[in-house]
Each structure stands twice: as C-alpha cells, then as structure tokens.
Amino acid sequence: MSGDVHVRICERLGVKLPRATRLICHCRTRQEAEELKSALERRFADCHLLLHPAKTKVVYCADSNRRRSYPHIHFDFLGFSFRPRMAKNRWGRIFTCFLPGVSPNSLKEMRARIRGWRLPQHSPLPLEDIARSLNPVLRGWDQYYGRFYPTELRRLYEYFDERLGAWLRCKYKQLKGHRGRSLRKLNEMAKQNPKLFVHWQKLGRATVG
Template sequence: MGHDHCGLTLHPDKTKIVYCRDESRRGTHPVYKFDFLGYTFRPRLVSKKAGGMGVSFGPAASPTALKAIRGTIRSWSLHLRSDKALDDLARMFNSYIRGWINYYGRFCPSALQPTLWSIERYLARWASGKYKSLRRHKRRSRHWLLRIAQRQPRLFAHWPLLHGYGRTMGAG
C-alpha cells in the first residue's frame, strides 16, 4: 500500500469501510455512518427538488461535537452573570455562537437548533436572576427575551436562526 513506505499504519478501530446508504443504494451493512471533523455522516431524510422526501447520505453536527458545545455554554455560567447587561453578554459570546453556526450550520442546520435553544434557556434563566419581576416566572422571562429578539433580531447571532427575525435572503 502507499502508506507503508511513509511508516503510516491504519488503526483497526478507526479505519472501516462504510456503506453510504441512500435512496439508490438500499443494501445493508454493519457500518453505515462515520464521524469526521465534528460531523456525523449518515443516511438522512432530505427534501427533493421535485417535491417530497427522500434519503440521502450526508453530514450534520456530530453528537460528540454538540455535547462539547453544550459543555462550553454551561461553562459560561450565564445565569450567574446578573451584573452584566444583555448587550454585554452578546458581545462576550456572539463570536463563539457565530463560529458554531458558520461551521456546523452549513449542513443540516436543524441538528444545531436544540443546542442553540439551550443558550435561550440560559438567557431566560439569566433574565429571571437579573430582573426582580421575572423571578420564579420561567414563561414570563422567555416571553421577555422573545420581545427583545423581536426588537433587536441581530443582538445574538443565533436569534435569526431560531426566531426567523432579521433573516436576509441569500445570506449564508
């Protein structure tokens, strides 16, 4: 093989032949998905150009990458930063959020949405700690945050994806 003369060896657990199952390849194989560069490649439901749904082999953010992102979000301790204003939080964390959206949101952005909603939950928790009128009122703090998102749709990088406000056509 070509890699032997360089002194490279294949790792038996990491090197596998993967069956890329999709609509035209319907066979079965024990290995049908793989992870690479933070993405999981596997058969996924997609909408066809001609209409309807079909199965295609494609990437989306991997569960391990999403778990790492949620760990990073948790490490921010947003709910404990009641001394900061919402604008300050946006300035502090938007670069991270924008990077995740640009990298993992390129393919199958819906896989990233539950993780982005966790940021919303932490922000609502922050609001209930910051403002006395929102304490012990989860729904009220979520609605307060939604009103801010309607007024300033681009304050946080993930708001256009989650709420649909401030979206521009063809941006990507």
C-alpha cells in the same frame, strides 16, 4: 498498491486536514473497501504503525438509491456525523440522502462550553454586552457546523436560549422561579431586537418560549 483499487480521497469540507491520517477513502464496492483496509493495515504494520481500531472502518453510504443492509452506515469526521438523513428535492419530494451534520459529540462539547460561561452569574451585565462577547463564538460555530444540514444546530440554539432564560430569572426578581415567563420574555426581546444574537438573525426570535 496504486493499481489495486480505484479510490477517491475526500477533502471537501472546506478545511485542511489536521493530520495526514484523517482521510475518507471512497470505493466502488464493499470488496474493494475491505481490500484497501487490509492493504493499509499491512502497510502501516511495515512502518510499525497501527490504524486506529475504532476510527478505521468500512461504512456503507446508505440513501434512497443504496438500500442494502450493512453493519456500519454512519461515521464521524472533523466534528461532523455522516449518516442517512431526510432531504427534500426541488419538487418538494422527501428522500434519503447521505449527508454530514454536526455530530452529537460536537454538540456535547459546545453545550459544555456554554455551561462554562455561567450566564446566570453575569446577571448585572446588560444583554447587549453578553451578545457582544459571545457572538464571535456563536458565529464561528454557525459558519462551520451550519454549513451542512444546519437544522441540527437548532438543539444547540435551544440550549443557549435556555441559559439566557436562566440569566433573566437571576436578573429580574419578578421572573425568579418562572421558567415559562422568562422564556416568553426572552422571545419578546428577540422579536424586538432580532439581530442581537447570531441565531436570532436567522429566526427573528428565540428558539424557546
């Protein structure tokens, strides 16, 4: 079917595809996309294989120049969610662009891992030891998911700093039961040592408080 449809295969996220079946095919029109999908389904059936029913779909890359109405205008791929997002051009004008950003499922998994660290239970440790232990993980997340639309990671940083606030409330008796006071204390610590955590290096402060 090499001559039937003009298709581009997208592998521009800077990583190798985990499996050959994880591909993004760009077509010029919806008709071409539907024809390609049908051709792939037939070819897979000939090989006694099946396209994943939930992950295989035709998506319209809506933006400021593509304003038609379609059933699907977003999809997830390699931990990113591709969808229309607000962006600003070099003249400061706001427009809509079809961009990747960390997906909600990826954020959920990362928050679950942060909960698994059980920071409040490690109150005897100094904050420097916690930073030394966790920064490699935070840096890995930032380097991968922060490459595209990094503002989406702010919710993750806020959650992590909330857990640090809980760590402070367990560590210091005068902060116990005082969420606002503990988060203000955390912000003071971040301003005094902005390079301690990966996300503090970017903001110069904690994301909460």
